[in-house]
Amino acid sequence: MKISWIQAFLFSLCLLLTGTIIAIHSPGTGVSLMFFGMISAPIVKFIFPKLSFLKSLEGNLKKSHHLSAKCPHCHKKIPSIATRCSYCTADLTEQSVQEKIEKQLPSRFAVFLGIAMIFVIASAFSGTSSRNTQSTDPVSKAANEQKTKDDAAKQELLKKIELRPIIVDNSIGTPELHVTVRNGTNKTIDGIDLSAYFYNNFDEPIGKWNTKSSDAFIGTSSERISAGVSDSLLWNLAVYEQATKVKNVTVYRVHFTDGTSIGTDQ
Numbered sequence: 001m002k003i004s005w006i007q008a009f010l011f012s013l014c015l016l017l018t019g020t021i022i023a024i025h026s027p028g029t030g031v032s033l034m035f036f037g038m039i040s041a042p043i044v045k046f047i048f049p050k051l052s053f054l055k056s057l058e059g060n061l062k063k064s065h066h067l068s069a070k071c072p073h074c075h076k077k078i079p080s081i082a083t084r085c086s087y088c089t090a091d092l093t094e095q096s097v098q099e100k101i102e103k104q105l106p107s108r109f110a111v112f113l114g115i116a117m118i119f120v121i122a123s124a125f126s127g128t129s130s131r132n133t134q135s136t137d138p139v140s141k142a143a144n145e146q147k148t149k150d151d152a153a154k155q156e157l158l159k160k161i162e163l164r165p166i167i168v169d170n171s172i173g174t175p176e177l178h179v180t181v182r183n184g185t186n187k188t189i190d191g192i193d194l195s196a197y198f199y200n201n202f203d204e205p206i207g208k209w210n211t212k213s214s215d216a217f218i219g220t221s222s223e224r225i226s227a228g229v230s231d232s233l234l235w236n237l238a239v240y241e242q243a244t245k246v247k248n249v250t251v252y253r254v255h256f257t258d259g260t261s262i263g264t265d266q
């Protein structure tokens with residue numbers, strides 16, 4: 001496989017232009033692509049022909065049954081791999097005839113253009129995804145750090161709310177979820193949402209209406225629990241009649257009387 005300087009420079013130009021376009025949105029990726037574009041011509045000219053995957057790509061392209069060419073003798077449409085024309089029966093194996101057929105096939109440059117496009121699209125995608133995950137501008141970076149700090153503080157506060165859950169049957173045999181909440185924070189709670197999972201004595205998950213579903217039970221309460229005080233919250237589990245055990249009880253949202261709240265919407 002031979003690559004002319006014109007092809008190599010066209011390839012470079014292609015990278016350079018796409019790099020410029022990408023640089024508008026993603027400077028890092030765009031500029032590195034532009035830089036690669038600038039130095040790529042000699043690489044394309046001398047290294048690419050030595051790359052075996054490109055060689056086989058070109059070979060496959062030439063051997064492809066789907067490519068058609070015109071018979072140099074009768075100008076009828078024949079497969080590019082034909083050794084004999086099916087119309088005029090001319091022998092097509094001769095070197096000069098092969099060259100004439102080859103000239104009609106999509107230029108090698110098209111192959112490189114294709115590779116360049118794949119490369120460009122790939123780098124554009126990696127550029128956007130890294131842009132989403134890490135912000136480089138200092139203002140939002142600081143905001144992100146502050147947010148992480150706030151989140152950590154909230155998680156600490158959430159840990160200060162201790163739960164002791166238990167399922168007990170009431171006087172008519174309906175299970176009830178009793179959760180003793182100890183408010184270890186220094187604020188008064190006036191809203192608490194928790195999630196829990198119920199099981200029967202076989203440790204099988206119990207969902208609503210005794211289905212074997214492992215959907216979370218969501219319990220909400222707006223009881224006031226002062227700082228340092230324990231209170232017992234109660235939920236009737238009439239629709240979870242077979243529940244005998246409760247696991248993974250977690251507070252996912254708390255509201256305090258000072259108007260602040262922590263946790264996530266669920």
Ligand SMILES: [Zn+2]
Pocket residue numbers: 071072073074075076085086087088089090
């Ligand atoms: Zn022919």
